[in-house]
Amino acid sequence: MSGTSVDGIDCALLRAAEDKLLLEATLQYPMPGPMREAVAALSHSGDGEIERLGVLDRHLGQLFADAANALLESAGVPAAAVTAIGSHGQTVRHRPPSGGRSRSDSFSLQIGDPNSIAEITGITTVADFRRRDIASGGEGAPLAPAFHVAAFSEPGVSRAVVNIGGIANVSLLRGTELVAGFDCGPGNTLMDHWTHRHRGETYDAGGRWAASGECQPALLQRLLAHPYLDLRGPRSTGKEDFNLDWLDGVMADFPGTAPEDVQATLAQFTADAIARSLRDSDLQVSELYICGGGAHNDNLRARIGDALPWVRVADTEELGIAADWVEAATFAWLAMCSLAGLSGNAPVVTGAAGPRVLGAIYPGARAIPTRS
Ligand SMILES: Nc1ncnc2c1ncn2[C@@H]1O[C@H](COP(=O)(O)OP(=O)(O)OP(=O)(O)O)[C@@H](O)[C@H]1O
């Protein structure tokens, strides 16, 4: 899995045991700078797009294969012992129906050639998880809520699971029922970009820079007026909606604001968008489990806790999967569903016409019977 932060490739090795998935090994594999830049460049229209897309698709596929091989080597597990790789790919464009597109014009594009992954690793690879959901009228995202309910629900307990990656998404669980799931808005993406611009670092470690500033109420209100936050029903978003160009447009009305105060305000904006998702729901949850890189941002966590004082905030690690590996585990689980012919989407979340088997299967070398 490589997410919207493009901060590296999250690799997780899972074993299916009875009704549980056990996390056996993990590895974060770096993405070279030029490739990160190529991903960023492809996230908006530009010259030579098709050529660049074709080449980056191949390069990412090869990099994902190297990452999978490195994980297996570090875990001492032979490729022959692995049933399948689930590869999310790298999202380069997400244009869902909730963004105002007609259903027939909606699309979501993930790249990282699965043929190359199957070829290099020899392991059957499942990929392209979003497009069947889109084809059936859905958002194609978020897909994690179906996994959250499978991995983190508990009879009789109402809880929320929030993934704070580049974008944040939430799952609301009433016991073992998935009541709702959607992208709540920005995760770390705005804070990351602002930090990079003003401090040259890729993220605000622990949220310490945000903690040194003061939230600016007028700026916060303007940020909270982003139309995405007023959408209801199935909804998903991306860097298409929350990016530096949009922020710069807002900041034009707030000249002279100290950069650390902007960072504090962005942290509050992110926390409020998450808190609002829980507050607006008919389901009153008593527990909130955080996953994704934002789990390491103490300042952001404190702001979320302050906005929801009746909710106990904890990490998904308590429920068996550490915060950094939930997304990668999601796509291992989705690959398992695909191979078993089971649906992977949650229509209540994506708005798809019904349950669908997600993903396409690219058989590994040893899975190919010889023609007689
Ligand atoms: N120690 C830390 N302190 C603060 N923030 C951190 C820390 N470690 C990671 N992060 C944040 O987590 C981000 C990466 O999170 P993650 O890997 O979950 O995102 P992603 O999977 O790329 O995004 P998405 O879920 O939107 O696809 C980093 O860009 C950074 O903002």
Ligand SMILES: CC(=O)N[C@H]1[C@@H]2OC[C@@H](O2)[C@@H](O)[C@@H]1O[C@H](C)C(=O)O
């Ligand atoms: C199109 C796309 O890649 N969306 C990501 C992104 O990152 C978080 C949020 O936006 C979520 O909708 C999704 O990822 C997770 C894995 C999901 O589908 O649940």
